[in-house]
Amino acid sequence: MSTLLWQATVSGVLIGGVYALVALGLTLIFGVLRIINFAHGALMMLGMYATFFLHVHGGLDPYLSLLVVGPLFFLVGVVLERGVIAPNLNAPESNQLLLTLGVALFLENGALALFGADPRSVRLGYLGRGLLLGDAVVNVPRLIAFVGSVALALGLWLFLKHTDTGKAIRAAAEEREGAQLVGIDIRRLYALAFGLGTAVVAVAGGLVTPFLYVAPDVGDVFNILAFVIVVLGGMGSFIGALLGGFLVGVAESIGAAVMPGSLKQLPIFALFVLVLLFRPNGLFGRGRG
Amino acid sequence: MARIGGLVAVAAAALAPLFLSAYVVHLMVLVLFFAFLGVAWNVLGGYAGQFSFGHAAFFGIGAYTSTLLLVRLGVSPWAGFLAGAALAAAFGCFAGYLSFRYGLRGPYFALVTLAFAEMLRLVALNWMAIGGPMGILIPLPRVGEAFWRLQFPDKLPYYYLMLALLGAALGLNRLVERARLGHVLAAIRENEEAAEASGVDTLRAKLQAMALSASLTALGGTFYAQYFSFIDPTLAFGPAVSVEILLRPIVGGPGTLLGPVLGSLVLTPLSELTRSFIRGRPGVDVMVYGAVLVVVVTFLPGGLVGAWRRIRRSAAA
Numbered sequence: 001m002s003t004l005l006w007q008a009t010v011s012g013v014l015i016g017g018v019y020a021l022v023a024l025g026l027t028l029i030f031g032v033l034r035i036i037n038f039a040h041g042a043l044m045m046l047g048m049y050a051t052f053f054l055h056v057h058g059g060l061d062p063y064l065s066l067l068v069v070g071p072l073f074f075l076v077g078v079v080l081e082r083g084v085i086a087p088n089l090n091a092p093e094s095n096q097l098l099l100t101l102g103v104a105l106f107l108e109n110g111a112l113a114l115f116g117a118d119p120r121s122v123r124l125g126y127l128g129r130g131l132l133l134g135d136a137v138v139n140v141p142r143l144i145a146f147v148g149s150v151a152l153a154l155g156l157w158l159f160l161k162h163t164d165t166g167k168a169i170r171a172a173a174e175e176r177e178g179a180q181l182v183g184i185d186i187r188r189l190y191a192l193a194f195g196l197g198t199a200v201v202a203v204a205g206g207l208v209t210p211f212l213y214v215a216p217d218v219g220d221v222f223n224i225l226a227f228v229i230v231v232l233g234g235m236g237s238f239i240g241a242l243l244g245g246f247l248v249g250v251a252e253s254i255g256a257a258v259m260p261g262s263l264k265q266l267p268i269f270a271l272f273v274l275v276l277l278f279r280p281n282g283l284f285g286r287g288r289g
Numbered sequence: 290m291a292r293i294g295g296l297v298a299v300a301a302a303a304l305a306p307l308f309l310s311a312y313v314v315h316l317m318v319l320v321l322f323f324a325f326l327g328v329a330w331n332v333l334g335g336y337a338g339q340f341s342f343g344h345a346a347f348f349g350i351g352a353y354t355s356t357l358l359l360v361r362l363g364v365s366p367w368a369g370f371l372a373g374a375a376l377a378a379a380f381g382c383f384a385g386y387l388s389f390r391y392g393l394r395g396p397y398f399a400l401v402t403l404a405f406a407e408m409l410r411l412v413a414l415n416w417m418a419i420g421g422p423m424g425i426l427i428p429l430p431r432v433g434e435a436f437w438r439l440q441f442p443d444k445l446p447y448y449y450l451m452l453a454l455l456g457a458a459l460g461l462n463r464l465v466e467r468a469r470l471g472h473v474l475a476a477i478r479e480n481e482e483a484a485e486a487s488g489v490d491t492l493r494a495k496l497q498a499m500a501l502s503a504s505l506t507a508l509g510g511t512f513y514a515q516y517f518s519f520i521d522p523t524l525a526f527g528p529a530v531s532v533e534i535l536l537r538p539i540v541g542g543p544g545t546l547l548g549p550v551l552g553s554l555v556l557t558p559l560s561e562l563t564r565s566f567i568r569g570r571p572g573v574d575v576m577v578y579g580a581v582l583v584v585v586v587t588f589l590p591g592g593l594v595g596a597w598r599r600i601r602r603s604a605a606a
Binding site for chain 2: 087088091093094095098099101102104105106107108109110111113220224227261265276
């Protein structure tokens with residue numbers, strides 16, 4: 001394999017881990033609430049600003065600040081679900097999409113009004129220049145983001161698999177009425193799932209802050225990519241979001257190596273449209289329907 | 290009574306700008322412009338209930354088609370209007386056929402339209418022959434060419450052009466409402482399976498709505514390019530354009546004739562006012578949109594028109 005391609009693959013896998021984590025948050029919310037959360041990217045952006053301000057004004061290391069950002073955004077998610085989403089859960093699907101679009105516009109432009117459009121960055125001197133993996137250079141903050149994302153995804157999986165609350169969430173995602181029949185408090189689970197999804201995406205934001213610029217519109221790209229990944233992997237599927245994240249990460253990275261500028265996103269959208277049309281249940285889903 | 294009210298409104302709309310300052314006329318042009326785009330979106334999103342998050346695709350096609358024809362080939366934007374509308378209708382039928390043929394509905398249809406618009410934006414952004422990220426500036430006309438090139442030094446001609454376009458679009462929507470197509474679209478919106486079961490060709494009806502909606506939106510795109518003399522990929526195809534287009538009919542009352550107009554009368558001045566009151570804080574106007582959207586979806590799911598009807602009904606009861 002040529003050096004260029006190898007480098008692209010390595011970079012793609014690293015960022016793919018982060019994409020997977022972002023998509024996991026989105027798919028968790030969709031699985032339980034049946035809502036496509038348009039504000040997912042905006043919440044990630046806020047997670048990045050929180051990490052940035054904790055670092056610059058609080059002197060907190062970005063990686064340590066995740067211990068604050070995670071719980072904080074869990075609460076943000078719970079409040080958002082209780083206050084804005086819950087009153088509309090029985091509304092038509094399109095209205096719910098408009099609702100989260102409204103939240104996204106509010107948050108993104110609120111950040112623009114408060115913090116301005118200037119990109120900000122956190123750079124950590126102690127991380128060094130990079131490691132070599134074969135011919136490919138591995139940027140250390142990106143490696144940490146990858147490891148952190150995969151670890152958190154694993155933690156989330158264990159939580160869903162082995163705790164009572166996790167099992168209740170999966171039950172609610174699988175069969176809403178059935179879960180209610182066996183006495184699961186579905187309203188509490190909705191808030192919990194939305195809170196978890198928000199915490200996960202905010203932590204993903206914290207993990208990328210040491211190597212991406214923080215700006216009000218930084219969440220847009222992640223938002224779109226998360227949609228693509230979640231549709232690719234099958235809406236609500238955990239493993240699908242994980243695999244889809246890596247797939248899109250590598251595809252985008254290789255696309256960037258062979259195509260100029262922003263054109264690298266074009267194949268991802270094309271893939272998105274094709275999957276929506278032909279495999280709306282995802283590449284790994286149960287066919288059409 | 291309603292007819293007299295309508296006549297008074299039309300007369301006021303026709304005469305008022307003669308007595309108002311250029312800034313107010315500009316504001317009124319914007320109100321009409323966004324009302325027109327809302328009326329265009331409403332055909333598909335309101336009457337047929339197919340929420341598009343990607344109408345920027347048609348808007349951009351209109352803007353780029355007429356502008357390229359004018360700047361590169363010297364074709365009058367009057368012809369550009371038609372060319373853009375035809376191209377947008379063709380693209381709409383292509384995208385619509387794919388989406389509807391494979392049964393995309395609700396949020397999935399919204400996402401696929403968003404993806405189509407984003408793809409066009411990326412193409413425009415990277416295609417240097419049509420200006421790339423720099424966009425296209427329409428040069429000023431020579432003396433005597435203003436009408437032919439649809440570039441006026443004054444806002445009034447634009448105002449009357451937009452008023453006429455809005456009037457025509459409203460008339461067209463009224464015709465659709467009363468024709469068989471209108472009833473079919475309402476049936477699709479309320480219950481697509483039932484419509485199909487009773488023998489309605491839903492695909493055909495949705496494509497007709499798509500073509501009409503797309504071509505009207507493209508007219509708005511051409512108008513925008515001529516009014517501001519500048520377009521770029523974000524102004525023409527950006528997701529913010531799609532949001533601006535759908536916001537007014539949603540707030541005013543989706544699927545109603547005057548909902549988009551009402552929505553524009555409320556939202557357009559609101560955004561202009563927030564922008565001028567809170568200077569140096571870009572984003573506040575769109576932030577207000579976000580809040581309005583959440584409030585309307587939560588408390589007024591039928592928009593302002595729906596709320597008005599509820600009030601009248603409870604007053605009559």
